[in-house]
Amino acid sequence: MPIGLRPDLAIISTWVRPGSRVLDLGCGDGTLLAYLSEQTGVRGYGLEIDPHQALLAMSKGVDVIQADIDEGLGGFADDSFDYVIMTRALQAVYHPLKLLFEMLRVGRQGIVTFPNYGYWRCRIQFVAKGRMPVSPALPQPWHATANIHPCTVADFEDLCSAHGVAILERRMVDERHRQGWWMQWWPNVLGEIALYRLQWRTAAGT
Secondary structure (H helix, E strand, O other), X not given: OOOOOOHHHHHHHHHOOOOOEEEEEXXXXXXXXXXXXXXXXXXXXXXXXXXXXXXHHHXXXXXXXXXXXXXXXXXXXXXXXXXXXXXXXXXXXXXXXXHXXXXXXXEEEEEEEEEOOOOHHHHHHHHHHOOOOOOOOOOOOOOOOOOOOOOOHHHHHXXXXXXXXXXXXXXXXXXXXXXXXXXXXXXXXXOOEEEEEEEEHHHHXX
């Protein structure tokens, strides 16, 4: 696992082939793209709506386009990239299915991560307290959160199955981005953050 990279980003970096073309949606301060560029020769762009974060990314040598991913990826042609990555943002966009389709249109593969609302601690807060969950992975209360389309691992996999999206790899981690065999065994209950590598089912030969 790469040293000095946040563990979830380190997992993603092992999924990306050296020298490939990458688009990072909501790239933040550009940490992942900067690492991939320096260590594996990846070429690509980041999309980021926050001007401060975009400036931080550019200071690391990342090519950034300041844009709102909710407006779609119409500026990119089909298969412009080998990978389109979106970390911790799927649940915060207005049209997650449309954006997932767009990711797989402009990229040969998509990589997404999101907090799992089926996680056991979330279930306890729903059942025992009757409250929307608040946790290290979901730190804001319901009235302040950007998460407008929360989902569980089961919800997401049902969505993929219904719309011809093949799941090539799945990893589950906790709020500290640590992995454990138990999370992979019962992901919808024991995994707090989900990571997926995706492709159209026809392209994956399934």
